[in-house]
Amino acid sequence: DEFLTMNAALDGYHDRxxxxxxxxxxxxxxKRIAAARLPGFSDEGKLVDGLRNRAAYVAGYAGEMPRELQPLALRGEWxxxxxSGLDDIARGDRVEITGEGEFITTPARQGREEVYQQVEVNERQLFIxxxxxxFNYRMRGDRLELVSPDGLAHLEMRRLAPDSGLD
Structure with a gap:
């Protein structure tokens, strides 16, 4: 049951x-796994519950993004x-956070070069x-705020619409 149902769910999501x-x-x-109360199935229940929560979010049934998906929300152009407290980035610069772990800064002003850096993201922090x-990070709507743990460095960015180019 578990294999067939998960296969059908993944096929429906990815193929259709x-x-x-x-x-x-x-x-x-x-619900079926929870009702069965079979010994040794707690890990299976956690796996299915995690997939269910992610599916609820992407389907529009859950208002808040699950914690394990938050790092994915940082991907894109900003x-x-x-x-404040940062030397190599300025207001108006464009930042792209890629799925391949890159933090690419494109300067708004002429004379500065694009900067490619490696980045790692978890549920709470971004590490360049x-x-x-x-940085500890927080997302609010189309805003991403990065603050160093000591509070000395602060970076606030606004998401660029996917089709807006550099607006």
Whole structure:
């Protein structure tokens, strides 16, 4: 049951783009596993519950992004709207955070070169390896705020619409 249901949910999501159908399949499976109360199935229940929660979010059934998906939300293009305590980035610069772990800064002003750095992201922090910088991050709507643990460095960015270019 678990294998067939998860296969059907993943096929529906990936092949047909049926996010709501995938959620309903995983939701039903989650309820069946919880009701069965079989010994040794707690890890299976956690796995299915995690997939169910992610599916609920992408299908529009959950208002808040699950913690394990938050690092994915940082991917994309951003415009720097405010910063303090940082030398190599300025207001108006464009930042791209890629799925391949890159933090690419494109200067708004002529005469400065694009900067490529390696980045790691978890549920709470963003780590720029090349600069050895750690930031706590918070997302609010289309805003991303990065603050160093000591509070000395602050970077606030606004998400660029996917089709807006550099707006």
């Amino acid at each position: 783009g049926d996010k709501k159908g995938a959620f309903h399949l995983l939701d039903g499976l989650s 415009r720097v709207v405010n910063q 390896r090349d600069a050895d910088l750690v």
